Amino acid sequence: xxxxxxxxxxxxxxxxxxxxxxxxxxxxxxxxxxxxxxxxxxxxxxxxxxxxxxxxxxxxxxxxxxxxxxxxxxxxxxxxxxxxxxxxxxxxxxxxxxxxxxxxxxxxxxxxxxxxxxxxxxxxxxxxxxxxxxxxxxxxxxxxxxxxxxxxxxxxxxxxxxxxxxxxxxxxxxxxxxxxxxxxxxxxxxxxxxxxxxxxxxxxxxxxxxxxxxxxxxxxxxxxxxxxxxxxxxxxxxxxxxxxxxxxxxxxxxxxxxxxxxxxxxxxxxxxxxxxxxxxxxxxxxxxxxxxxxxxxxxxxxxxxxxxxxxxxxxxxxxxxxxxxxxxxxxxxxxxxxxxxxxxxxxxxxxxxxxxxxxxxxxxxxxxxxxxxxxxxxxxxxxxxxxxxxxxxxxxxxxxxxxxxxxxxxxxxxxxxxxxxxxxxxxxxxxxxxxxxxxxxxxxxxxxxxxxxxxxxxxxxxxxxxxxxxxxxxxxxxxxxxxxxxxxxxxxxxxxxxxxxxxxxxxxxxxxxxxxxxxxxxxxxxxxxxxxxxxxxxxxxxxxxxxxxxxxxxxxxxxxxxxxxxxxxxxxxxxxxxxxxxxxxxxxxxxxxxxxxxxxxxxxxxxxxxxxxxxxxxxxxxxxxxxxxxxxxxxxxxxxxxxxxxxxxxxxxxxxxxxxxx
Amino acid sequence: xxxxxxxxxxxxxxxxxxxxxxxxxxxxxxxxxxxxxxxxxxxxxxxxxxxxxxxxxxxxxxxxxxxxxxxxxxxxxxxxxxxxxxxxxxxxxxxxxxxxxxxxxxxxxxxxxxxxxxxxxxxxxxxxxxxxxxxxx
Numbered sequence: 001x002x003x004x005x006x007x008x009x010x011x012x013x014x015x016x017x018x019x020x021x022x023x024x025x026x027x028x029x030x031x032x033x034x035x036x037x038x039x040x041x042x043x044x045x046x047x048x049x050x051x052x053x054x055x056x057x058x059x060x061x062x063x064x065x066x067x068x069x070x071x072x073x074x075x076x077x078x079x080x081x082x083x084x085x086x087x088x089x090x091x092x093x094x095x096x097x098x099x100x101x102x103x104x105x106x107x108x109x110x111x112x113x114x115x116x117x118x119x120x121x122x123x124x125x126x127x128x129x130x131x132x133x134x135x136x137x138x139x140x141x142x143x144x145x146x147x148x149x150x151x152x153x154x155x156x157x158x159x160x161x162x163x164x165x166x167x168x169x170x171x172x173x174x175x176x177x178x179x180x181x182x183x184x185x186x187x188x189x190x191x192x193x194x195x196x197x198x199x200x201x202x203x204x205x206x207x208x209x210x211x212x213x214x215x216x217x218x219x220x221x222x223x224x225x226x227x228x229x230x231x232x233x234x235x236x237x238x239x240x241x242x243x244x245x246x247x248x249x250x251x252x253x254x255x256x257x258x259x260x261x262x263x264x265x266x267x268x269x270x271x272x273x274x275x276x277x278x279x280x281x282x283x284x285x286x287x288x289x290x291x292x293x294x295x296x297x298x299x300x301x302x303x304x305x306x307x308x309x310x311x312x313x314x315x316x317x318x319x320x321x322x323x324x325x326x327x328x329x330x331x332x333x334x335x336x337x338x339x340x341x342x343x344x345x346x347x348x349x350x351x352x353x354x355x356x357x358x359x360x361x362x363x364x365x366x367x368x369x370x371x372x373x374x375x376x377x378x379x380x381x382x383x384x385x386x387x388x389x390x391x392x393x394x395x396x397x398x399x400x401x402x403x404x405x406x407x408x409x410x411x412x413x414x415x416x417x418x419x420x421x422x423x424x425x426x427x428x429x430x431x432x433x434x435x436x437x438x439x440x441x442x443x444x445x446x447x448x449x450x451x452x453x454x455x456x457x458x459x460x461x462x463x464x465x466x467x468x469x470x471x472x473x474x475x476x477x478x479x480x481x482x483x484x485x486x487x488x489x490x491x492x493x494x495x496x497x498x499x500x501x502x503x504x505x506x507x508x509x510x511x512x513x514x515x516x517x518x519x520x521x522x523x524x525x526x527x528x529x530x531x532x533x534x535x536x537x538x539x540x541x542x543x544x545x546x547x548x549x550x551x552x553x554x555x556x557x558x559x560x561x562x563x564x565x566x567x568x569x570x571x572x573x574x575x576x577x578x579x580x581x582x583x584x585x586x587x588x589x590x591x592x593x594x595x596x597x598x599x600x601x602x603x604x605x606x607x608x609x610x611x612x613x614x615x616x617x618x619x620x621x622x623x624x625x626x627x628x629x630x631x632x633x634x635x636x637x638x639x640x641x642x643x644x645x646x647x648x649x650x651x652x653x654x655x656x657x658x659x660x661x662x
Numbered sequence: 663x664x665x666x667x668x669x670x671x672x673x674x675x676x677x678x679x680x681x682x683x684x685x686x687x688x689x690x691x692x693x694x695x696x697x698x699x700x701x702x703x704x705x706x707x708x709x710x711x712x713x714x715x716x717x718x719x720x721x722x723x724x725x726x727x728x729x730x731x732x733x734x735x736x737x738x739x740x741x742x743x744x745x746x747x748x749x750x751x752x753x754x755x756x757x758x759x760x761x762x763x764x765x766x767x768x769x770x771x772x773x774x775x776x777x778x779x780x781x782x783x784x785x786x787x788x789x790x791x792x793x794x795x796x797x798x799x
Contacts, residue, residue: 435673438768442679445771451686474768494753506772538766 148243170214273367294341670700731760
């Protein structure tokens with residue numbers, strides 16, 4: 001079959017199919033076309049002829065090329081443009097035509113109108129999308145609703161379950177499908193499910209409650225609603241079920257019940273009477289209120305409340321009630337008296353408040369028996385009257401005390417004045433007291449050392465005793481005078497360069513014979529060179545003499561007293577007096593430097609004294625910028641020491657003074 | 663040669679004690695009971711040392727001392743002040759008027775003797791001044 005013959009056959013075939021047809025040049029210009037094509041493109045044959053075939057996009061050129069190369073382009077989708085420029089979807093079939101030499105002369109084009117097909121396809125697509133969306137919405141609805149939804153097959157095996165159902169059964173997402181309900185339940189719940197399944201087999205919808213326990217131990221109560229599904233033949237093919245977690249509403253019901261119980265209890269067991277009054281009538285009363293009055297609850301219901309108020313109080317209560325109803329501001333809490341069945345009165349406190357009772361406004365009243373409170377109030381009143389009386393008496397007493405205090409203050413001032421006079425007197429007496437002593441001591445000394453003629457041994461002995469006691473008396477007077485001076489604030493230290501080894505040597509000499517008389521050894525340990533201190537020489541003498549005198553006084557026969565002078569730290573000189581005496585008990589140490597205090601000792605150890613010595617020593621040492629202290633153990637002796645600033649060629653600077661004095 | 667000492671004090675008892683103590687030690691002692699008499703005796707007797715009480719009935723010891731030290735002829739005689747007080751102000755005042763030393767009453771006879779010996783020893787380097795000694799007898 002020649003190409004021509006083939007072409008003819010094809011053409012015949014297409015013509016039988018009555019596709020619109022056109023003859024195109026090699027460049028796609030319409031050379032000839034039939035009415036069908038003109039109709040398809042909304043034109044006339046004349047209008048189409050001589051113009052390129054109008055197509056959307058550049059696809060036509062590609063199809064022409066394909067047909068040119070291979071001879072045929074079959075079923076190419078393409079959109080042509082009609083007269084108005086609108087796209088017309090078509091399938092284009094091209095047959096290349098050639099002359100005898102095989103040179104292409106053009107194309108034979110068959111056009112199949114695809115408009116209807118394309119419309120149908122679009123519609124289908126739209127429907128599919130709508131369906132998909134609808135499905136999606138439905139799934140979402142099922143998945144996201146609070147109720148669990150499940151579908152089971154005839155064997156009660158889940159074939160579908162939403163997320164909520166999985167949560168209710170406490171299983172991981174996607175794991176409920178394929179499981180049987182039985183697997184998820186406690187044994188005792190199985191019977192319930194079984195009975196319900198049987199009911200469904202008979203075509204009945206079932207609704208029941210199930211207790212389930214999660215593997216984590218959480219316990220839930222479910223409301224299950226199961227609807228049987230039958231196929232066209234009426235055979236049970238499965239169940240559609242919803243699961244609702246009603247644990248909380250169950251709990252709420254239980255709570256409500258409990259609350260009601262609680263309130264009933266409260267109302268019945270309350271210590272207060274409780275009564276509800278509506279339109280002046282008693283609508284409710286607890287037992288307590290009835291007992292207060294001596295009636296039973298039943299007696300009271302439906303009667304007027306005011307009948308139970310004492311006649312003296314009825315007007316007041318009725319007035320209050322009326323005004324409260326009228327919306328006036330009346331006290332919600334007030335006291336009144338109830339009228340008991342036996343005619344007695346009961347003092348009560350009413351606490352009224354409006355509530356809604358059975359849908360209508362009502363007055364809820366708490367009624368408290370205040371008999372005891374009244375009594376207590378009476379007692380308190382009586383008590384406070386007593387207190388007031390007492391207060392008056394106290395106030396009078398206080399006035400008296402104030403007067404007394406005034407007098408005391410005056411007396412105190414007088415005493416102070418007297419004390420000052422005493423100090424003044426003592427100071428004035430200084431000269432008068434010292435002068436005769438000078439004569440006494442010196443007189444005795446002159447006699448004693450033979451300046452007044454020979455003395456025998458016995459005379460010598462008595463003269464010595466007289467001298468020593470005269471000296472002790474002098475020391476005592478000096479101590480008294482110095483104390484008086486310090487008290488008057490008249491004591492000042494005239495500080496100078498003082499050779500303290502010299503003073504100490506004289507003191508050791510003076511007390512040497514006193515010590516010897518007592519059978520003591522009085523030692524001294526001084527540096528070989530004289531030591532100089534910056535202080536008042538008289539004060540130094542007084543302090544050391546006092547310490548040595550004390551040491552000798554409190555050291556028993558055979559003991560030792562040692563006086564030492566040594567350099568201390570921070571440019572000080574330390575003078576110490578160590579004895580092997582009775583020592584100072586620890587609990588008495590606080591008394592040591594206190595005026596008029598003496599260490600308390602057993603009577604046989606008492607040594608007498610004024611108790612002024614060490615107090616004076618402390619004041620004198622401090623006046624001279626030094627410090628004093630002691631170390632002692634009871635029974636093993638004491639060491640008293642005081643430190644004073646060493647004399648330096650350059651007077652101490654302010655800082656050094658501070659350091660020394662601190 | 664025995665040294666001569668003039669003691670000026672208004673208390674005869676004290677004077678007698680001082681006198682006895684110093685005489686026992688070999689000094690020649692004369693006494694005056696008030697400032698005027700003391701000044702007079704100082705001029706006439708020219709003692710080697712004057713012991714001067716601060717509290718005198720007529721003129722104070724300070725004044726007596728100032729007068730002694732203001733007199734060119736008597737200036738060299740050491741003055742030992744004797745006072746019942748030990749006030750810094752008094753001691754400073756004593757120094758100011760030229761007292762050579764002071765001791766406080768009630769005095770220790772040892773201290774008195776010590777000071778007397780010390781002050782007299784200071785005048786020793788003038789042994790040539792014999793006129794004073796002869797003038798008193």
